[in-house]
Amino acid sequence: MAASRTALIAAALRMTHRSDDDSPPVLDDPFAEVLLGADAAALAAVVRELPRQALLVLRSTIVGRSRVAEDRLRAVAAAGPARYVSLGAGLDSVAWRHTDLDLEVVEIDQPDSAADKLRRVRAAGLGIPGNWRQLPCDLTTEPLADVLKRAAPGDGGRATVISWLGVTQYLTPDAVGASLAGLATAPSGTEIVLTTLIPDADVAADDLESVRLVASIVEAGGEPWLTRLTRRATGDLITGSGLRPAGEVGAPHLVEPLFAGRADGLVANAVELVTVARVP
């Protein structure tokens, strides 16, 4: 499996959110540009060439989902030492940004993406934070439960937040189910912020052309969408795996307030559902 290009595009959307959208940003991620390094300009051009509506849908999805996960992380870490597990991490930069928290950061990603990330960290001269580590894992072939045990050896009393953002659509339905079963083995109380991509039939008419365009771009790049889930199917999968949704599946109130009053065209959308679940 090659290193993920969609991970780079997500980072490019976070980068251009800072430069091209109104202030304050929904998510302020200066390390997106740092980690993209020599690829930053070319990837900025790729996202800026998207039709306006597709760019807005994509950018609000990407910055909104990360902001929800990071707000949950900050809320949990405010109560004591915490662990953040980024599942399908891509160019996640939580370890370099939330340095005021007592945090352990574990990034799980398929091996080539993880290696590419490490190369970028080194090329940027960022140094390896002492509280950061990577656990390469291909979710299609390796049991996530085993990897999560390595992520939290002995648990150590840290409350855990797992983000699983923009990944389920790139896995087969079987791998999504197996991953959820693995997530359910995490310590009781672990919070999971995950996203699922809804089927075309459920996409708002104004967004459909944009969603189809993005589908064709990612497929051409070798990362086709393999799993699309309705709100109901997402809820059934979560509960069927032994996890408990915390509130409504794909709750609009998680993302809508983040975009209130913006004049730059970024609005909450429900193309990717953001759901918080807990290990009972």
Ligand SMILES: C[S@@+](CC[C@H](N)C(=O)[O-])C[C@H]1O[C@@H](n2cnc3c(N)ncnc32)[C@H](O)[C@@H]1O
């Ligand atoms: C669209 S990127 C999202 C990255 C990051 N979560 C974000 O929001 O920016 C999808 C991520 O899923 C990872 N991924 C895809 N298939 C995977 C698999 N079989 N096992 C582990 N990770 C996988 C990719 O390597 C990539 O980092």
